Amino acid sequence: MQLLEELITIDHQADTPIYLQITNAFIHNIRLGRLRKGLKLPGSREVADLLRINRMTMVAAYDELQAQGWIEMAPRRGTFIKKDLPILSPKRIDAVQHAFTIPGKPLFPLDERKIIPVSASEFPEAGKIIFNDGFPDSRLAPVEELIRSMRSFAKLSVHKKYLMYGGAQGTGLLRETLAEFLSDTRGLPITPGNILITRGAQMGIYLAASIVLDPGDPIIVGEPGYSGANLTFIQLGARIHSVPVDEDGINIDAVEKLCRSKKIRMVYVIPHHHNPTTVTLTPERRIRLLELSVKYKFAIIEDDYDYDFHYSSKPMMPMASLDRHGTVIYIGTLTKTLAPAIRIGFMVAPESFIRQATSLRKALDTQGDSLIENAIAGLYKDGVITRHIKKSVRLYKERRDHLCRLLQEELGRHVSFRTPEGGMSVWTQFPHTDMVKLSRAAYGKGLIIRDGTEYDTPTRKYNSVRLGFASLNFKEQEQAVDIIKRLV
Ligand SMILES: Cc1ncc(COP(=O)(O)O)c(C=O)c1O
CATH class of the missing domain: 3.40.640.10 (Type I PLP-dependent aspartate aminotransferase-like (Major domain))
Known part of the structure; x- marks a missing residue:
């Protein structure tokens, strides 16, 4: 079976033992369908000769493949790729396969009032500027230090x-x-x-x-x-x-x-x-x-x-x-x-x-x-966390001041806000703006800004949003405010 010689390459310098390299190569080719289910394989001596390896290495590879459920060795009949492959065909629970899709609602009672929509993924969208709710600038996070600290513990x-x-x-x-x-x-x-x-x-x-x-x-x-x-x-x-x-x-x-x-x-x-x-x-x-x-x-x-x-x-x-x-x-x-x-x-x-x-x-x-x-x-x-807090506070204070200046100078007539003493956002009211429309239009211009409806109650409409300043540098803030200015 010349094919095996083409499908299996052995790296004698690799750390992985040769019998495992052969095992993995067999599994890979079975998965890709190059070695079909039910195929009769040559005996271990023949494969060993083809691959120019010790026969016992090939015996070990076949043993491993059998243990993992990829091949079966039938006495006197030979070695075969199994028809029921381990991962590809999980066992059915019932004998008959009924065509169905999972129902939208379970049969048992569910309190529908508690189904409050939450986004499946809120990862920031690439290429958009985001006025988030007041989150830190993840670009500053001391990730390297954290990984180093984990590594030294793990070692x-x-x-x-x-x-x-x-x-x-x-x-x-x-x-x-x-x-x-x-x-x-x-x-x-x-x-x-x-x-x-x-x-x-x-x-x-x-x-x-x-x-x-x-x-x-x-x-x-x-x-x-x-x-x-x-x-x-x-x-x-x-x-x-x-x-x-x-x-x-x-x-x-x-x-x-x-x-x-x-x-x-x-x-x-x-x-x-x-x-x-x-x-x-x-x-x-x-x-x-x-x-x-x-x-x-x-x-x-x-x-x-x-x-x-x-x-x-x-x-x-x-x-x-x-x-x-x-x-x-x-x-x-x-x-x-x-x-x-x-x-x-x-x-x-x-x-x-x-x-x-x-x-x-x-x-x-x-x-x-x-x-x-x-x-x-x-x-x-x-002291990494203390230093990080000091550095972030200094930077966020500048970013807060910059955003408040921009809001005042560029959007003065359209917004009302107080400079916050702390936190990472400015609670900003847009008294004359339809925030739902603004939010939609801003999206089209590359800015994500909430519409503030989450704060409304049946008796009060706030028409306000939190403008997170901590995660936007000066330039990003200027671009964001400019988009709002063109829309309001
Ligand atoms: C007031 C308040 N409490 C709690 C949380 C949740 O924080 P965490 O991400 O640590 O769960 C937030 C998140 O923004 C928050 O604004």
């Missing part, structure tokens, strides 16, 4: 254990490092036992709300508010009560009023830079909210997703740093500090709450990626 044999199953709470090394960092920089009086590592802030919000809320339980959120958190509360079947947000943050009188009439179980706040309006909850309101949480025994989710990015003065310490009674569940994340796809976040809470959250996290997602967690701990210890 040490003592760290191979981190490739096995570990704890659902997150690696001890990252929790110890974070406990120190958060106590030094945010005044949180905590130990590693108070920390659960999550996949970003969103998982923290979901775990915290799942533990506290039963279906039908009332929760208070600010309006306009963060749709990602509302999505969680809707999925959990909670009853959402909205209170207004003004320039001092959420209205605490409205919170108190609701507490008097309902058994409020949870209040969700983003005190540092409220999403979407970027306002900071004042110290007076923070203290009042904490007092109310003690009086009415509700839990506070303090979502501090962009703590690192404050430009005007010193950032305000989290409410959790004042929580003597254990009512605050503090949520943080590195997805804004480093990059959204580096899915490391954390929850800080009383130890028993963290234990329950850990158990729920395990039920949802066995554990995090320990190697990445330890690599991140390495970045904290080496």
Whole structure:
């Protein structure tokens, strides 16, 4: 069978053993159909002569192919390529193949109100400028340092254990490092036992709300508010009560009023830079909210997703740093500090709450990626994260100022906004513009900008969007504003 000589090439210098090279070449050619199903193959001696290799090597190759299910060796009849190939023909469950497509709806009941559209892929479109919701510039992310940190962990044999199953709470090394960092920089009086590592802030919000809320339980959120958190509360079947947000943050009188009439179980706040309006909850309101949480025994989710990015003065310490009674569940994340796809976040809470959250996290997602967690701990210890924050804050402050100047000078009559003290976006109202039309037309000109309808309620239309400045350099901002200017 001369054909085999053409189909199989052997590299005597390669690291792969020769019998495996032959095995792989057979599989490759079977897959391509060059060696058809049912074909009778020559004996091992004949192939060995053809390929000029030791016969025992060919015996080993046939043994391997048989073990993997590609050939069968029938006594006295010879060696054949199998008709039922391993990967190409999985076993049917039933004997008869019925033609059907998967139904659009399952037969069992489904709560249609919970089918809230989420995009399948939100990766930035190449060639378009994007005014995103306020995300970091991923071009600056310290990816090389992270990979180096992972490599140095992976190399040490003592760290191979981190490739096995570990704890659902997150690696001890990252929790110890974070406990120190958060106590030094945010005044949180905590130990590693108070920390659960999550996949970003969103998982923290979901775990915290799942533990506290039963279906039908009332929760208070600010309006306009963060749709990602509302999505969680809707999925959990909670009853959402909205209170207004003004320039001092959420209205605490409205919170108190609701507490008097309902058994409020949870209040969700983003005190540092409220999403979407970027306002900071004042110290007076923070203290009042904490007092109310003690009086009415509700839990506070303090979502501090962009703590690192404050430009005007010193950032305000989290409410959790004042929580003597254990009512605050503090949520943080590195997805804004480093990059959204580096899915490391954390929850800080009383130890028993963290234990329950850990158990729920395990039920949802066995554990995090320990190697990445330890690599991140390495970045904290080496000062990479602190340096990265400093560098980003300096740059984002310039970008914020540049965008605000552009908005003022180029779009002054068409927009109204306040320069945000922190965060990564400018909450911008377009009082005279149809934002849906603008968004569509801008797309055609190479700019992606949201239409702001996600913030609207049945009684209020905001006509506002968040213009993310952090991920656009000056030139990109100028191009984006120029497109808007030509359209409004
Ligand atoms: C207020 C707020 N909380 C939480 C998140 C989710 O963050 P993560 O990507 O870390 O899950 C976001 C994302 O933009 C956010 O704006």
